[in-house]
Amino acid sequence: MADKDGLKVAKDYHVGTPFANQGDFQVKGANGLSWGMKRRLSNIFDPKTGKTVMFAFDHGYFMGSTAGLERLDLIIPTLMPYVDVLMCTRGALRTCVPAANKCGVALRVSSGSSMLNDDLSHEVVAVDIEDAIRLDADCMAVQTFIGADGQLESIDNLSQVINAGMTYGIPTLGVVAVGKDMERTDRYFKLATRIVAEMGVQIVKTYNCEHFDEIVAACPVPIVVAGGKKLPEAEALTLAYDVIQNGAAGVDMGRNIFQSTHPAEMAQAVRKVVHEGYTDKEAFEYFQDMIH
Numbered sequence: 001m002a003d004k005d006g007l008k009v010a011k012d013y014h015v016g017t018p019f020a021n022q023g024d025f026q027v028k029g030a031n032g033l034s035w036g037m038k039r040r041l042s043n044i045f046d047p048k049t050g051k052t053v054m055f056a057f058d059h060g061y062f063m064g065s066t067a068g069l070e071r072l073d074l075i076i077p078t079l080m081p082y083v084d085v086l087m088c089t090r091g092a093l094r095t096c097v098p099a100a101n102k103c104g105v106a107l108r109v110s111s112g113s114s115m116l117n118d119d120l121s122h123e124v125v126a127v128d129i130e131d132a133i134r135l136d137a138d139c140m141a142v143q144t145f146i147g148a149d150g151q152l153e154s155i156d157n158l159s160q161v162i163n164a165g166m167t168y169g170i171p172t173l174g175v176v177a178v179g180k181d182m183e184r185t186d187r188y189f190k191l192a193t194r195i196v197a198e199m200g201v202q203i204v205k206t207y208n209c210e211h212f213d214e215i216v217a218a219c220p221v222p223i224v225v226a227g228g229k230k231l232p233e234a235e236a237l238t239l240a241y242d243v244i245q246n247g248a249a250g251v252d253m254g255r256n257i258f259q260s261t262h263p264a265e266m267a268q269a270v271r272k273v274v275h276e277g278y279t280d281k282e283a284f285e286y287f288q289d290m291i292h
């Protein structure tokens with residue numbers, strides 16, 4: 001392990017220079033993967049645009065019932081036509097999501113804490129690979145707590161899932177967690193996203209921050225950006241626009257869709273930004289036209 005003292009600060013990210021090992025596949029860093037991995041990644045990242053609108057409603061895994069998600073059986077089918085991927089727990093998927101749908105599935109496989117705990121960083125792998133296969137998951141999502149008390153456990157969880165995923169051709173989505181021990185700075189996100197990518201995940205989920213284009217450039221797999229707390233619709237569309245402009249391969253939004261006054265219309269507006277090149281202002285006008 002390199003000496004931690006006297007390290008030079010990384011600075012030359014070649015932002016704007018395309019990824020050099022893209023080959024002819026639409027997903028960054030996936031050129032050398034197996035057919036099955038590429039097939040599943042194509043269920044996540046649209047082959048035409050290379051991007052994705054993921055819809056996160058896995059909040060119940062530690063929050064229980066959340067505003068907007070009180071009745072998964074009612075809201076999820078109304079959003080499925082407008083999103084590419086459903087990110088959820090196996091409990092939600094089996095009970096509330098009709099199997100006859102075209103969405104990809106990002107299956108949350110780590111868990112272990114709840115809103116009643118101060119420290120959320122201690123998790124286990126709660127879903128085994130056989131159940132991910134039975135559910136036809138397109139990727140498995142693992143929360144990763146870099147710099148937190150539970151870092152070692154989460155790296156262990158991530159490694160177990162990546163190893164199983166490599167055996168059966170199922171990608172792993174490493175979710176960079178934020179929490180009381182972690183700063184929301186570009187310095188932190190550069191560290192965490194790169195560690196998670198080098199562990200071997202095929203997709204990284206993280207948050208927007210300053211110099212986001214450098215984080216994307218330094219990460220050899222696609223980054224999808226978390227929505228975070230509920231914002232006014234115009235601001236959430238600006239978030240989506242900014243990260244796409246800075247190289248994100250998509251968004252993974254939850255509350256900014258399901259807590260909107262008009263969730264289905266919001267999902268369609270986000271889709272316009274991610275897949276159709278709308279600006280945030282154009283997408284907000286589109287949203288307003290739909291709801292009036």
Ligand code: R5P
Pocket residue numbers: 056057058059143175177226227228229252253254255256
């Ligand atoms: C992220 O760590 C988990 O997947 C969350 O449950 C989910 O991503 C939260 O989505 P949002 O912050 O957009 O509501």
